[in-house]
Amino acid sequence: MSELPSGTVTFLFTDLEGSTRLWEERAHAMRAAQAGHDEILRASIAQHDGHVVKSTGDGFHAAFAIAADAVGAALDAQLALAGASWPEVGDLRVRMGLHTGVADVRDGDYFGSALNRAARLMSVAHGGQVVVSQVTEELVR
Secondary structure (H helix, E strand, C coil): CCCCCCEEEEEEEEEECCHHHHHHHCHHHHHHHHHHHHHHHHHHHHHCCCEEEEECCCCEEEEECCHHHHHHHHHHHHHHHHHCCCCCCCCCCEEEEEEEEEEEEECCEEECHHHHHHHHHHHHCCCCCEEECHHHHHHHC
């Protein structure tokens, strides 16, 4: 794995909406659905030169050196998820947040307020949405 981006980094946080209920009601079917979800997200992140920093159970934390790559990964992942079919669990709706800022790298992980902002943006999104900070939007524009 290549070195994590440093300096100004765009962070992507994702979360599978309603996953607790799905796991409780359809655990067997969720194993396959979660694996498919993970495969789609990992592929989209890698295709856009991103780095998976960690998985968070049913979500991901990824870092990108270029803001446009992060937006591209999020959009490609949302489109792929929308086109995927998991008949036993229904649609998997993922909420995503993107923010660009300076963060410190220590022991293969990031620290700093930019991560908090990306996580907060993800938390206000609904499944199927990508919420982007003004900083990230201006860089991509």
